[in-house]
Amino acid sequence: xxxxxxxxxxDPVLLSRARLGIVTVLMTRRDATFPxxxxxxxxxxxxxxxxxxxxxxxxxxxxxxxxxxxKPRTTARLTAKGKKAFLxxxxxxxxxxxxxx
Amino acid sequence: xxxxRHSSPDGPDGPGGSGxxxxxxxxxxxxxxxxxxxxxxxxxxPHAFHFVMWGTLxxxxxxxxxxxxxxxxxxxxxxxxxGGLVLGSxxxxxxxxxxxxxxxxxxxxTFVGRQxxxxxxxxxxxxVLFSAIGPASGLxxxxxxxxxxxxxxxxxxxxxxxxxxxxxLVAGLAIAxxxxxxxxxxxxxxxxxxxxxGLGMIIPGVMAERRVARxxx
Numbered sequence: 374x375x376x377x378x379x380x381x382x383x384d385p386v387l388l389s390r391a392r393l394g395i396v397t398v399l400m401t402r403r404d405a406t407f408p409x410x411x412x413x414x415x416x417x418x419x420x421x422x423x424x425x426x427x428x429x430x431x432x433x434x435x436x437x438x439x440x441x442x443x444k445p446r447t448t449a450r451l452t453a454k455g456k457k458a459f460l461x462x463x464x465x466x467x468x469x470x471x472x473x474x
Numbered sequence: 475x476x477x478x479r480h481s482s483p484d485g486p487d488g489p490g491g492s493g494x495x496x497x498x499x500x501x502x503x504x505x506x507x508x509x510x511x512x513x514x515x516x517x518x519x520p521h522a523f524h525f526v527m528w529g530t531l532x533x534x535x536x537x538x539x540x541x542x543x544x545x546x547x548x549x550x551x552x553x554x555x556x557g558g559l560v561l562g563s564x565x566x567x568x569x570x571x572x573x574x575x576x577x578x579x580x581x582x583x584t585f586v587g588r589q590x591x592x593x594x595x596x597x598x599x600x601x602v603l604f605s606a607i608g609p610a611s612g613l614x615x616x617x618x619x620x621x622x623x624x625x626x627x628x629x630x631x632x633x634x635x636x637x638x639x640x641x642x643l644v645a646g647l648a649i650a651x652x653x654x655x656x657x658x659x660x661x662x663x664x665x666x667x668x669x670x671x672g673l674g675m676i677i678p679g680v681m682a683e684r685r686v687a688r689x690x691x
Binding site for chain 1: 510514582585
């Protein structure tokens, strides 16, 4: 059923639930660490890593890697492009849901 | 792009019923977004121990200050006023440093958290400014400094209530009512302001602390 959304020229990056979830979480905060996203969205480490990389490649998310007390920390932050894409995506979802009623 | 599709002869509910299944998928995604927001937006640690601590200090100190004022004991008033201020400031710093080292909540909603922080600093800053400049310039009598803090606390609680939780908003209104009442009864300002300001900060503060504890679990 979700494939039907592709017919509406949706942003394919945000058609994935996991990526949509990541961007949604990042809309509500300045940034989020890898374990935070993992816990909030219930994703596995590998899954989250793949989706974050995809979002980073598209320029929707900026990923920063640093060390805190000698432990590696990955932090993701939404870019202006990502925010714009999310808002456009939600607007389109709302339009289609409304038209289908 | 979408408009072109919607204006196509088939329309959104064209042959094959793709429109209705698209609509269901779109509704599903919107529901998912709402679910994620509901799960993540409420993760806020407003550092409410500051509210509880300062509320307790005000609840105890303001009536005592009023009592010693009525007893004409200025030295006691000074000791309690300065002592409360120093104690509160030291405890606030210690708790804040401890929390900075080890945050209580993972995946916090930093937007709202920062808004709460900014509101607190803005109102505390205004309180400090007016309680310092007011008496020095003669615009605000020395005895009315407590009212300045009453209005600062009321505004702070009200604004926190707007961005965070409604109980703060109610507390802000209650503190404002108490401050106005205290304005008209100058000899007993401390006795009136103490409970209104103290409980107005303690009750929503304790509720917020309990909520943070539940989110940690």
